[in-house]
Amino acid sequence: xxxxxxxxxxxxxxxxxxxxxxxxxxxxxxxxxxxxxxxxxxxxxxxxxxxxxxxxxxxxxxxxxxxxxxxxxxxxxxxxxxxxxxxxxxxxxxxxxxxxxxxxxxxxxxxxxxxxxxxxxxxxxxxxxxxxxxxxxxxxxxxxxxxxxxxxxxxxxxxxxxxxxxxxxxxxxxxxxxxxxxxxxxxxxxxxxxxxxxxxxxxxxxxxxxxxxxxxxxxxxxxxxxxxxxxxxxxxxxxxxxxxxxxxxxxxxxx
Amino acid sequence: xxxxxxxxxxxxxxxxxxxxxxxxxxxxxxxxxxxxxxxxxxxxxxxxxxxxxxxxxxxxxxxxxxxxxxxxxxxxxxxxxxxxxxxxxxxxxxxxxxxxxxxxxxxxxxxxxxxxxxxxxxxxxxxxxxxxxxxxxxxxxxxxxxxxxxxxxxxxxxxxxxxxxxxxxxxxxxxxxxxxxxxxxxxxxxxxxxxxxxxxxxxxxxxxxxxxxxxxxxxxxxxxxxxxxxxxxxxxxxxxxxxxxxxxxxxxxxxxxxxxxxxxxxxxxxxxxxxx
Numbered sequence: 225x226x227x228x229x230x231x232x233x234x235x236x237x238x239x240x241x242x243x244x245x246x247x248x249x250x251x252x253x254x255x256x257x258x259x260x261x262x263x264x265x266x267x268x269x270x271x272x273x274x275x276x277x278x279x280x281x282x283x284x285x286x287x288x289x290x291x292x293x294x295x296x297x298x299x300x301x302x303x304x305x306x307x308x309x310x311x312x313x314x315x316x317x318x319x320x321x322x323x324x325x326x327x328x329x330x331x332x333x334x335x336x337x338x339x340x341x342x343x344x345x346x347x348x349x350x351x352x353x354x355x356x357x358x359x360x361x362x363x364x365x366x367x368x369x370x371x372x373x374x375x376x377x378x379x380x381x382x383x384x385x386x387x388x389x390x391x392x393x394x395x396x397x398x399x400x401x402x403x404x405x406x407x408x409x410x411x412x413x414x415x416x417x418x419x420x421x422x423x424x425x426x427x428x429x430x431x432x433x434x435x436x437x438x439x440x441x442x443x444x445x446x447x448x449x450x451x452x453x454x455x456x457x458x459x460x461x462x463x464x465x466x467x468x469x470x471x472x473x474x475x476x477x478x479x
Numbered sequence: 480x481x482x483x484x485x486x487x488x489x490x491x492x493x494x495x496x497x498x499x500x501x502x503x504x505x506x507x508x509x510x511x512x513x514x515x516x517x518x519x520x521x522x523x524x525x526x527x528x529x530x531x532x533x534x535x536x537x538x539x540x541x542x543x544x545x546x547x548x549x550x551x552x553x554x555x556x557x558x559x560x561x562x563x564x565x566x567x568x569x570x571x572x573x574x575x576x577x578x579x580x581x582x583x584x585x586x587x588x589x590x591x592x593x594x595x596x597x598x599x600x601x602x603x604x605x606x607x608x609x610x611x612x613x614x615x616x617x618x619x620x621x622x623x624x625x626x627x628x629x630x631x632x633x634x635x636x637x638x639x640x641x642x643x644x645x646x647x648x649x650x651x652x653x654x655x656x657x658x659x660x661x662x663x664x665x666x667x668x669x670x671x672x673x674x675x676x677x678x679x680x681x682x683x684x685x686x687x688x689x690x691x692x693x694x695x696x697x698x699x700x701x702x703x704x705x706x707x708x709x710x711x712x713x714x715x716x717x718x719x720x721x722x723x724x725x726x727x728x729x730x731x732x733x734x735x736x737x738x739x740x741x742x743x744x745x746x747x748x749x750x751x752x753x754x755x
Binding site for chain 2: 279280298300301303304305307311312313314315316324328329356359372376
């Protein structure tokens with residue numbers, strides 16, 4: 225299978241069992257190149273587990289994950305990860321963090337500088353290039369983390385509730401920014417969230433998972449323009465449709 | 480006495496970060512405390528002399544201590560002793576730090592190393608290092624190797640333990656982030672594990688410096704011909720109390736300076752913790 229023809233990310237029959245019991249059951253999911261797919265589900269449904277398996281941090285109990293047709297066996301620079309906890313290296317400046325990947329690949333200084341400038345411009349942090357993470361707000365830290373992931377030029381980007389630790393306003397600002405970045409960069413992104421609004425705002429497709437053990441309940445292709453209006457009737461219609469399905473799954477956990 | 484006060488004040492000053500008002504006020508208070516201590520000491524020594532309470536040789540005033548030091552300094556003897564002590568501390572501490580950091584990094588990173596080294600360390604650690612000194616002398620003899628080896632032995636433990644802690648406390652999310660950016664093996668070690676563990680390693684070095692000065696004195700009591708510990712013991716034999724106190728003061732200043740050096744290193748290397 226040539227990478228261009230097949231899906232960028234291919235999850236086949238992936239399940240994961242921890243000591244207590246199954247967390248994920250038989251998940252199949254394809255993500256096409258340049259597609260942003262949001263995974264949505266009640267907490268504890270295994271959506272982060274799925275992302276960690278794709279990232280290579282966890283091995284699946286059964287099934288395989290392929291990126292560009294090659295099976296995933298561990299973390300690798302082809303799969304950039306953005307974490308909820310930002311995970312910036314506190315001893316490196318903003319620049320140092322963004323050029324961490326290119327430095328490991330021993331890219332020449334001029335090329336590194338170009339990458340740093342470009343991605344800091346993209347996230348609007350050029351003026352803060354020499355600051356340390358301790359000097360940044362949560363929103364700024366997550367922008368640096370996004371710039372760091374992009375500067376390493378990965379084939380796919382995995383985002384694990386990246387805006388979950390931010391306040392509501394900052395969260396929407398960063399959603400706007402990610403949407404703008406995606407219109408420029410056209411990356412293949414797998415995005416885990418528990419916010420339905422966030423998913424409808426960002427995704428080309430929203431994958432709703434069932435409660436434990438997590439499997440795919442329903443897939444909603446979001447047929448909305450690239451630049452989205454959170455108050456458009458079509459937008460709220462998607463929100464309502466997805467909310468109904470998610471609520472059923474949350475109710476199952478309560479029973 | 481003035482020279483003691485001024486050298487103390489410059490040392491105190493270099494230990495401060497900036498001329499902020501609160502800091503200046505703190506500095507004033509610290510200097511007042513030192514001055515008050517010296518004044519009290521002087522007054523006590525004066526009272527002893529005036530009222531002939533007991534033989535003033537037991538409690539010489541600070542001026543006599545400074546005088547004894549000045550005399551030793553002029554004769555050139557003081558520097559020989561300072562150099563002897565410093566040499567032992569630098570070599571002993573340097574070796575202990577190198578061993579402690581290297582083994583600590585290994586044990587922190589690799590479970591097999593940890594499982595071999597840690598039980599041995601835990602077995603030896605509760606034994607006060609001073610209890611091992613006679614053994615060192617029996618094994619290695621009374622010369623330089625036993626003194627230096629003893630410092631190495633004593634400083635190894637805190638440095639090893641803090642290094643292991645530093646490595647083991649690294650946020651696993653940082654390691655995941657580094658791996659998904661392509662870091663592995665040596666790159667992961669030098670670019671992530673080492674800088675992440677550095678704050679704890681430096682804490683260990685600071686503890687190690689203090690311990691080095693702590694144990695060197697005692698090993699210089701036994702079978703040494705030079706060194707500040709020797710100077711104290713020699714003073715005891717000949718009832719030269721000002722010399723004993725003088726050597727102790729110099730040891731205190733050296734320890735203070737050693738601590739200051741590590742703190743300086745911390746401020747340089749850990750600027751990211753409190754960026755301006």
